[in-house]
Amino acid sequence: MESSLHFLITAGPTREAIDPVRFISNRSSGKMGFAIARAAAAAGHRVTLIAGPVALPTPTGVTRHDVVTAAEMFQAVISLITDPAAPVDVAIMTAAVADYRPVQASIQKIKKTEGQCQLTLERTRDILGSLRTEGSYRGVLVGFAAETENVLTHAVDKLHRKGCDLMVANDVSQPGSGFDAEDNEVTLIFADGTMRPRPRLAKAAIADDVVQAAVALHAARS
Numbered sequence: 001m002e003s004s005l006h007f008l009i010t011a012g013p014t015r016e017a018i019d020p021v022r023f024i025s026n027r028s029s030g031k032m033g034f035a036i037a038r039a040a041a042a043a044g045h046r047v048t049l050i051a052g053p054v055a056l057p058t059p060t061g062v063t064r065h066d067v068v069t070a071a072e073m074f075q076a077v078i079s080l081i082t083d084p085a086a087p088v089d090v091a092i093m094t095a096a097v098a099d100y101r102p103v104q105a106s107i108q109k110i111k112k113t114e115g116q117c118q119l120t121l122e123r124t125r126d127i128l129g130s131l132r133t134e135g136s137y138r139g140v141l142v143g144f145a146a147e148t149e150n151v152l153t154h155a156v157d158k159l160h161r162k163g164c165d166l167m168v169a170n171d172v173s174q175p176g177s178g179f180d181a182e183d184n185e186v187t188l189i190f191a192d193g194t195m196r197p198r199p200r201l202a203k204a205a206i207a208d209d210v211v212q213a214a215v216a217l218h219a220a221r222s
């Protein structure tokens with residue numbers, strides 16, 4: 001039995017302001033990430049959770065940092081992952097981070113006019129994809145791939161592109177599974193090419209699987 005590890009988990013959506021009353025976001029509820037945080041804490045691990053705007057209680061024993069934007073989430077994750085005082089052993093990035101944000105949020109509420117309105121967007125930083133490079137992170141790295149087509153092909157590509165040990169792939173086109181749902185149906189894809197398809201399960205059961213797989217990956221390298 002391995003001793004207690006430090007888990008760093010991101011969860012939920014991010015929000016990118018258009019003006020003081022509007023934002024770009026997505027349908028992520030944060031339930032998967034919070035379930036993983038709960039499972040890791042219940043297994044006796046130290047857990048730091050970076051949460052976007054969600055309506056969920058903090059699981060018992062979890063240290064939570066709330067953020068709003070992708071830039072805030074990036075800063076929070078990089079500063080925690082490079083903190084020598086509390087080295088991270090397992091990083092699990094479940095957040096549905098906005099890939100684009102308005103180039104400039106309007107200070108005043110945008111008034112409607114006749115005809116079309118155009119928003120100019122710029123890319124946000126890829127948090128998961130920066131951990132091995134900018135974060136110089138060497139611990140176990142787990143990503144989530146929410147896809148609507150060619151699920152496994154896209155997930156395998158993301159696993160290698162982002163330097164992950166494990167990618168949890170799910171088909172979010174299935175009704176009742178994935179985004180903002182109680183259940184999920186995932187395939188665990190490991191860097192050595194092993195694929196472990198799981199049946200449709202409650203997010204709490206998938207969380208236990210993911211935590212156990214991450215702990216096993218940690219044990220295998222040390």
Ligand code: CTP
Pocket residue numbers: 010070093094095096097098099124125126127128129142143144145146147158
């Ligand atoms: N991710 C992240 N930072 C981003 C975008 C994604 O950390 N700016 C992480 C997610 O938390 C997830 C993984 O990357 O673990 C995959 O996210 P996904 O949105 O499926 O992938 P993208 O890299 O955005 O790829 P694409 O838009 O091509 O599907």
